[in-house]
Amino acid sequence: MSTASSPYARISDMLSNISNFNIIDTTLREGEQFANAFFSTEQKLKIAKALDDFGVEYIELTSPVASQQSREDNEKICQLGLKCKKLAHIRCHMDDAKVGVETSVDGLSVVIGTSSYLRKFSHGKDMDAIYKVAGEVITFIKSKGKEVRFSSEDSFRSDLVDLLRLYRHVDRLGVNRVGVADTVGCANPRQVYELIRTLRGVVNCDIECHFHNDTGCAIANAYCALEAGATHIDTCILGIGERNGITPLGGFAARMYVADKAYVTDKYNLHMLRDIENMIADFVEIQIPFNNYITGYCAFTHKAGIHTKAILNNPTTYEILRPEDFGMTRYVSIGHRLTGWNAVKSRCEQLDLQLSDAEIKEITRKIKELADIKPLGIEEVDSLLRAYNNQLDSTSHEDMHAAADAAGAEIKHDAN
Structure with missing residues (x-):
C-alpha cells in the first residue's frame, strides 16, 4: 500500500517531530x-x-x-x-x-x-x-x-x-x-x-x-x-x-x-x-487490562471466522501492530461458535493432522455444535481434533459425520 493511499499515513507538517522525539x-x-x-x-x-x-x-x-x-x-x-x-x-x-x-x-x-x-x-x-x-x-x-x-x-x-x-x-x-x-x-x-x-x-x-x-x-x-x-x-x-x-x-x-x-x-x-x-x-497490585495496548491478553487474539481466514493468509489484514516486534505472539481462537474452518485447518496443520478440507469442515461443524453449549479451551479443541483423526482412521474416512459425532462424544465423556 502506498503512503498516499494509506488511511493511517502520517500527515505532512514541516514542524512535526513524529520521527524526532x-x-x-x-x-x-x-x-x-x-x-x-x-x-x-x-x-x-x-x-x-x-x-x-x-x-x-x-x-x-x-x-x-x-x-x-x-x-x-x-x-x-x-x-x-x-x-x-x-x-x-x-x-x-x-x-x-x-x-x-x-x-x-x-x-x-x-x-x-x-x-x-x-x-x-x-x-x-x-x-x-x-x-x-x-x-x-x-x-x-x-x-x-x-x-x-x-x-x-x-x-x-x-x-x-x-x-x-x-x-x-x-x-x-x-x-x-x-x-x-x-x-x-x-x-x-x-x-x-x-x-x-x-x-x-x-x-x-x-x-x-x-x-x-x-x-x-x-x-x-x-x-x-x-x-x-x-x-x-x-x-x-x-x-x-x-x-x-x-x-x-x-x-x-x-x-x-x-x-x-x-x-x-x-x-x-x-x-x-x-x-x-x-x-x-x-x-502496585493491579491486573493488566484485557485490552491493554500491546500486552493485554486480547491485544493479538483473533476470533471471528472472517477475520481469522484473512489473518492466516496475511496478518496485516487485521493487525496494524506486528506482535513479533514487541516480543508477543498472535492467537487465533477456534473453540467457539464463531469459528471458521480455515482457522481449524491451520490448527490441524500445526498438530500435523492430515485431514481434507471436507473433513475439516465437518469437524468445524462439531466444534460449533459443542461450543453452543460452552466455549472450548485449546486443549479441548486439540483433543477433539485428535479423536476425530483417530475415528477417521478406524473407519477409513468413509463416514465423516459419524466420526465427528463419535469424537465429540468421546470428549464429552472425558470432560465428565
Whole structure:
C-alpha cells in the first residue's frame, strides 16, 4: 500500500517531530501519585534500570523535598550509571531549587500553576508574581549548571496571553524546555495542536508535554503535540499516576510505531514492554487490562471466522501492530461458535493432522455444535481434533459425520 493511499499515513507538517522525539518517563514521580503506589527503594532501582534498558531518554524522579527517603532514593538512582538523564520535579520556589541543585540529578523540572483555579486556590500568586519568581528560580538553577525545564500547570485552562508572555520570558532566560501540562485531562487533540503550534512560534527552546487521561485523550493529545512541534512527551508505565494517570508508555509506543515503525523499533527495546508492565502491575497490585495496548491478553487474539481466514493468509489484514516486534505472539481462537474452518485447518496443520478440507469442515461443524453449549479451551479443541483423526482412521474416512459425532462424544465423556 502506498503512503498516499494509506488511511493511517502520517500527515505532512514541516514542524512535526513524529520521527524526532524524546520520552520522559515519570513513573518514579507521577507514578508514585497513583492510588496503589508505594515503591520501595529496591523497586525504584529496578524501575529505573528497566526504563533505561528500554531506552527512554529521561526519567523524572520525585521531588527531593518530598521526604528524606525520596532524596536518598534519588541519589541511589543517580549512582546506577544509567544512560538516560535523571530529572527531579520541583515547585517554582527558591527553597525547592536550593535543595534540587545540591542533588546529583542532571536537571530540574520546575512547575507552577497558571490557571485562575490554581492561582486562587493553590499558591495564591498572580501572574506578575509568577513572572518574577520564575525568573529568579531559573536564573539560580542555570547558575548551578543544571538542565532546567519550566512548565505551567493546568495550561489548557490558563489564559493564552498570560501563558505566551510567561513562556517567552523563560525562553529568553535560557531554559532547555518549556512544559505544557493538561493537568486535569480536559484538552482534546485539536486544542493541543493549536496551542503547541502557537507556542512553537513563540519560543526557540524544546517543548515538553504532559497529558492526563481523565477523558481518554492522553495518547491522541501526545501525538498531536508532536505533529505541532513538541519535542518531549511525558509517559508512565501502564499510564499510572494521579487519578486516571497520564500517557501510558506502551500505548504511546504503539501509536508512534504506526507513525514511524523504523524510528521506534530502532530507538526503543520494545520487547521489554511486557516484563516492565508486569513488574509495575505487581508492584502496585493491579491486573493488566484485557485490552491493554500491546500486552493485554486480547491485544493479538483473533476470533471471528472472517477475520481469522484473512489473518492466516496475511496478518496485516487485521493487525496494524506486528506482535513479533514487541516480543508477543498472535492467537487465533477456534473453540467457539464463531469459528471458521480455515482457522481449524491451520490448527490441524500445526498438530500435523492430515485431514481434507471436507473433513475439516465437518469437524468445524462439531466444534460449533459443542461450543453452543460452552466455549472450548485449546486443549479441548486439540483433543477433539485428535479423536476425530483417530475415528477417521478406524473407519477409513468413509463416514465423516459419524466420526465427528463419535469424537465429540468421546470428549464429552472425558470432560465428565
